[in-house]
Amino acid sequence: MNETTGPTPDQRTRVAVVFGGRSTEHAISCVTAGSVLTALDRDKYDVIPIGIAADGRWVLEADDPERLRISSPQELPAVDAGRAGVTLARTETGAGLVVSEPSSPPRELGDVDVVLPLLHGPWGEDGTLQGMLEMAGVRYVGAGVLASAVSMDKAYMKVVLADAGLPVMPSFIVTAREWATDRDAALTRVEPLGYPLFVKPARGGSSIGIGKAHDRDGLTVAIEEALRHDPKVLVEVSAEGAREIECGVLESLDGGVETSVPAEIRISGDHEFYDFEAKYLPEEHTELDVPARLPDDVATRMRELAAEAFRAVGCEGLARVDFFLLPDGRLVVNELNTMPGFTPLSMFPRMWAASGLEYGALVDRLLQLALQRGTGLR
Incomplete structure (x- = not known):
């Protein structure tokens, strides 16, 4: 169990909000942090913003949510690596x-009661930071x-989910390694899945990479792009004609599990799928139905x-669980996100607000x- 005693009744809970990180989702993590910093009740919580720079340095960030907003793909927020280091x-x-x-002795900020890790992607959402906090x-x-x-590794996630039925x-x-030694064999192995195919970094997110x-040439290009972000790439059947629907899951304080109303993402215009711009930049080609328009039995299932x-x-x-609702009525689990985005456009908080x-x-x-939960084996 956690040896940290936590705050006394007359103290504010000290929360370290950790964001940024080394992954390609650095900017989205910053945007998430900006939204959360704005929402935290400062009468209840003593908030310490901690940024992890793209090079891995931990810094004491400014408590300035406005600086962490996103306006365009060319103006993405980032952790200020020049600020004072923190450990x-x-x-x-x-x-x-x-x-x-520099040129000053180390100073202590005091104990932390709880960490809110708002990192997306590898080196933050994948168990690495969680392991450090456990230690x-x-x-x-x-x-x-x-x-x-x-959950971060889409390949292993599929194995676990499939084993659970x-x-x-x-x-x-x-x-x-396989791509470098015999790409023809790799292409021949995956092509029987049938085109079109989706190609994803196995441990990525935010639709990056x-x-x-639609054909072998396109598959080659897509694999090479995905490999720029992750040495492990997932190639899967495209759920043609499927509706993309998400559902939020949240633990209750008594140990139970609650689910939100589902929500649907509808993409049109130039977006063939729910890419980075469609997710994070407001525009006319992305429509969100919260709640999704589903028959009661489908929503329940x-x-x-x-x-x-x-x-x-x-x-x-x-967690946020993403589904495909196939044209024949079947539901398929696409992926599971253990730290879904909390940006103003993010589905997770929208679904819970509707719930x-x-x-x-x-x-x-x-x-x-x-x-209320300790650290250690559980």
């Missing part, structure tokens, strides 16, 4: 923050080490499958869940 150090009572600046003995929001790692799209993995291939996927992977706190849990209360729920 999380083990103390007698738990884990504390130490700030280091430091500090509570944190969201899934533990194994659930984070499995959940429906997934057929797929193959192509590695950088994803491509759709989707919520049941979302809860099953959450349990199968061993998630905690929260009766507003943004600020949602963030508060996540922190309360983390505070």
